[in-house]
Amino acid sequence: MLRSVLRASTTRLGVTGSRFCSSAADKLVITEVDDKTGYATVTLNRPPVNSLNLELLTAISETLDDLQNNKSRGMILTSSSKSVFSAGLDIMEMYKPKVDRMKEFWSTLQDVWFKLYGSPFPTVAAINGHSPAGGCLLSLCCEYRVMCQNYTIGLNETRLGIVAPTWFMASMRNAMSRRDAEMALTLGTLFTTDEALKVGLVDEVATSKEDAIAKATAFLDKFKKISPQARSMTKQALRSKDIMELEDNRTQDIDLFVYAVTQPKVQKGLEMYLEALKAKSAK
Numbered sequence: 001m002l003r004s005v006l007r008a009s010t011t012r013l014g015v016t017g018s019r020f021c022s023s024a025a026d027k028l029v030i031t032e033v034d035d036k037t038g039y040a041t042v043t044l045n046r047p048p049v050n051s052l053n054l055e056l057l058t059a060i061s062e063t064l065d066d067l068q069n070n071k072s073r074g075m076i077l078t079s080s081s082k083s084v085f086s087a088g089l090d091i092m093e094m095y096k097p098k099v100d101r102m103k104e105f106w107s108t109l110q111d112v113w114f115k116l117y118g119s120p121f122p123t124v125a126a127i128n129g130h131s132p133a134g135g136c137l138l139s140l141c142c143e144y145r146v147m148c149q150n151y152t153i154g155l156n157e158t159r160l161g162i163v164a165p166t167w168f169m170a171s172m173r174n175a176m177s178r179r180d181a182e183m184a185l186t187l188g189t190l191f192t193t194d195e196a197l198k199v200g201l202v203d204e205v206a207t208s209k210e211d212a213i214a215k216a217t218a219f220l221d222k223f224k225k226i227s228p229q230a231r232s233m234t235k236q237a238l239r240s241k242d243i244m245e246l247e248d249n250r251t252q253d254i255d256l257f258v259y260a261v262t263q264p265k266v267q268k269g270l271e272m273y274l275e276a277l278k279a280k281s282a283k
């Protein structure tokens with residue numbers, strides 16, 4: 001049985017929430033811990049599409065700190081939307097940006113990646129909707145992915161005329177073959193659920209969100225008889241090369257992001273992409 005909200009981090013207004021919040025509906029991230037299993041279900045809750053702006057990333061980062069401090073037994077990452085897991089990075093954070101905010105935005109995304117990719121507790125993404133770009137990245141940071149049918153997932157950056165950073169690429173390479181990752185990254189492929197299963201981008205297909213959560217729980221249950229310390233040390237050892245690479249290059253990575261995104265050609269591309277998205281949603 002899911003017990004009440006453990007902590008619902010940062011509200012949409014950017015105010016940190018209290019431990020037992022009155023209403024979860026206005027929180028960017030809702031965390032519920034199962035009394036029996038100790039597993040936390042972390043729900044992204046920024047309508048309409050969970051695009052990752054600075055506030056949502058900060059809320060995710062705080063949530064991951066809470067889980068680690070509370071020695072979480074496992075986390076299931078999902079979304080409150082009926083059709084979108086996450087639309088990826090909020091394009092408004094990159095379009096006509098203020099440089100200071102942009103630096104904080106990118107640094108917070110790096111924090112989330114470090115904490116999720118390197119988390120000591122086991123993690124599963126219950127992908128209950130579309131999951132392009134940064135949405136796909138969040139799921140790739142998890143150890144296991146269960147995806148509902150008839151959605152799309154992938155690192156589609158090249159289709160936007162931008163380059164996925166090397167740590168995005170490393171996360172994808174960790175989940176599927178190098179060859180498939182190269183094809184997917186260069187083409188900017190958005191896979192259907194069935195295609196994603198075939199290349200190993202997701203591990204299981206679910207018929208509904210409930211089914212996805214049940215399958216995610218079954219994955220976490222597999223570790224019941226494994227020493228948590230041995231498990232986390234093994235995971236972190238396997239991922240340490242990718243983690244150290246970004247740790248050693250954090251500042252350069254932020255500078256490169258700011259430089260690349262502020263290029264007039266990239267700004268024009270983002271403008272056109274935003275217009276196309278708005279025109280589509282207006283139909």
Ligand SMILES: CCCCC/C=C\CCCC/C=C/C(=O)SCCNC(=O)CCNC(=O)[C@H](O)C(C)(C)COP(=O)(O)OP(=O)(O)OC[C@H]1O[C@@H](n2cnc3c(N)ncnc32)[C@H](O)[C@@H]1OP(=O)(O)O
Nearest residue numbers: 051087088089090091130132133134162163260277278281
């Ligand atoms: C080595 C060199 C390094 C160089 C570094 C350079 C660059 C940095 C790389 C950055 C990496 C980028 C990662 C990203 O994540 S970029 C974001 C990519 N995301 C997408 O392409 C997804 C776009 N969205 C969609 O495809 C669809 O919205 C959907 C997720 C499939 C959901 O479709 P649907 O349910 O039909 O919703 P709508 O399309 O109608 O959207 C509803 C409203 O939400 C707005 N929206 C959607 N996505 C975003 C977004 N990512 N950011 C901001 N806003 C978004 C959409 O415009 C609608 O708004 P409206 O209601 O006001 O019209």
